[in-house]
Amino acid sequence: MAKTKKKSQGSWFDRILSFFGSKRKTKDEDLGKRKKEPKSFAMEWAQGLENWKKKLRTKQMATGVVLETPKFRLTKTNDKLFRAEGTNYSVILATGNHLYKNKEEKWTGVLFVDEGDLNKNLSKDLSHLDGLLEALSVPKSDLFLDADSPKEDWRVVLTWERFWKEQLVLQMKPNSMALVLLAIGEECRMFFESVATERQKRLVRDELFYLNLGNAAENNPYSKAKNLFGFGTALLEFGNTINHIKEKREKEENHGS
Numbered sequence: 001m002a003k004t005k006k007k008s009q010g011s012w013f014d015r016i017l018s019f020f021g022s023k024r025k026t027k028d029e030d031l032g033k034r035k036k037e038p039k040s041f042a043m044e045w046a047q048g049l050e051n052w053k054k055k056l057r058t059k060q061m062a063t064g065v066v067l068e069t070p071k072f073r074l075t076k077t078n079d080k081l082f083r084a085e086g087t088n089y090s091v092i093l094a095t096g097n098h099l100y101k102n103k104e105e106k107w108t109g110v111l112f113v114d115e116g117d118l119n120k121n122l123s124k125d126l127s128h129l130d131g132l133l134e135a136l137s138v139p140k141s142d143l144f145l146d147a148d149s150p151k152e153d154w155r156v157v158l159t160w161e162r163f164w165k166e167q168l169v170l171q172m173k174p175n176s177m178a179l180v181l182l183a184i185g186e187e188c189r190m191f192f193e194s195v196a197t198e199r200q201k202r203l204v205r206d207e208l209f210y211l212n213l214g215n216a217a218e219n220n221p222y223s224k225a226k227n228l229f230g231f232g233t234a235l236l237e238f239g240n241t242i243n244h245i246k247e248k249r250e251k252e253e254n255h256g257s
Contacts, residue, residue: 179234
């Protein structure tokens with residue numbers, strides 16, 4: 001009987017210790033989770049840029065072989081043009097409209113156009129690239145990242161009055177803005193920080209933080225963070241927003257004059 005009582009008493013103490021031990025463990029786990037908090041904007045951006053370079057193989061080089069295995073090879077021709085070769089195929093992959101100057105200083109590249117629009121505009125003067133782009137309504141947002149683009153690139157915003165710069169930042173979704181800052185780089189980051197409010201910086205910093213954690217739902221249950229591979233749609237949004245504000249700005253200037 002004494003042994004049974006001693007055994008049950010020991011079991012009771014074990015349960016008590018186990019209960020407090022599990023509570024302590026839960027607190028430690030919660031503390032570990034709380035430690036995963038956003039750092040400064042600059043640190044989150046720098047970490048995001050490092051992750052960007054590691055994960056996006058096609059962005060790690062200007063031209064050349066991106067990936068090669070015994071049965072597959074991907075070769076980069078320029079920023080948006082690739083050749084994929086497998087055991088029974090060899091195809092060109094174009095990831096979007098892209099123009100650049102060749103050795104003869106002529107514009108070359110790839111443009112995606114509607115064949116009906118092409119036929120409709122054949123009677124127009126298409127001898128110069130600007131005329132071709134205008135006739136075929138090629139979105140300028142697809143071209144704005146090229147420093148030597150025949151259309152104004154994103155840097156046109158640097159000449160705007162502060163009000164219009166603020167409008168650009170205001171109209172961009174934080175999750176898209178975070179990816180734009182990574183895709184374009186330092187110059188765009190400096191522009192954003194010079195214009196954005198503290199609240200806007202915090203929102204974009206948080207998106208960078210979630211990108212750096214990984215876009216798992218448990219890491220980011222409330223935000224709409226994209227993953228690093230979603231930069232294409234973010235850049236398109238950025239370009240379209242620039243063009244929209246540019247038109248409004250020009251209308252106001254013309255109305256004022």
